[in-house]
């Protein structure tokens with residue numbers, strides 16, 4: 375069983391090789407992301423191993439079937455970049471890493487909140503310019519503030535636990551209440567009540583047709599003036615143009631993004647010598663109260679170790695006729 379790892383980065387290869395040390399699967403690595411135009415590279419492989427930047431749309435999956443690919447092994451939890459219906463029709467199984475380190479994302483979420491609130495991103499450059507004045511750097515105590523958590527699954531529940539430690543009041547929306555959150559005193563409310571009452575809103579629900587552009591003009595209108603919005607979930611949970619309007623009107627006082635709806639052509643690559651032709655993204659970068667990171671919330675040693683181990687195990691199980699961690703729609 376030959377495996378081709380698409381979108382392979384130098385920093386993750388050692389983790390996959392280490393996880394494969396005993397099993398010795400036949401793995402090749404390429405940097406190119408999988409798309410319609412690169413699918414031909416999968417010829418001769420029965421497994422493709424993919425990440426967020428890989429574009430597994432209908433055309434790509436049909437090509438994978440033509441090349442006899444039997445398994446798409448995702449090195450991540452989300453599967454919104456996979457046309458699952460086409461995969462199902464083509465008889466290609468899709469497996470994923472349902473959990474690797476929810477702490478990595480939850481802790482990063484807190485990092486974005488603290489950086490934005492205490493303006494650490496600005497203080498860093500001020501000090502390097504030998505400007506030690508405090509003007510413009512005032513923040514607020516997190517203690518006593520109301521935080522609205524949208525999605526209290528694995529990651530959202532840990533965010534709730536950490537914020538509880540800060541002494542925050544916690545509101546949440548989720549179709550399924552999480553017992554650990556209820557025990558913590560998290561109050562489950564409607565989306566509207568959350569928008570109206572939260573000083574900080576953080577997104578931890580999956581990207582689904584129902585949650586695409588959840589944060590739109592209407593939602594933003596309901597929010598408190600100067601609200602802090604954090605998205606470490608998926609880019610398209612937010613209507614970025616609506617958020618830019620919200621920033622311009624000062625309705626949104628702080629924005630922290632680790633994900634962006636058009637990140638596919640930007641993130642996970644060095645574009646420092648390129649002209650970025652995404653005007654929406656470029657506009658976001660002009661705001662002093664916006665911090666953007668390039669989808670790095672998951673990026674810890676523990677998460678990389680677990681992603682590699684589960685991915686290798688998923689493929690080994692498949693080679694033995696078992697499908698574990700299958701994405702079922």
Ligand code: NAD
Pocket residue numbers: 451452472476479524525526527528529530547548549550578579580581584585606607608632633669670671672673
């Ligand atoms: P999870 O499945 O454990 O939890 C998601 C929760 O969202 C569930 O409890 C679900 O009921 C809830 N939900 C679904 N629809 C909702 C809605 N309309 N409103 C409110 N809640 C809703 O998933 P998780 O492991 O906690 O991950 C959450 C998301 O984080 C993932 O879907 C993924 O998009 C994102 N993520 C980002 C990174 C990163 O590096 N930035 C890494 C991993 C995951």
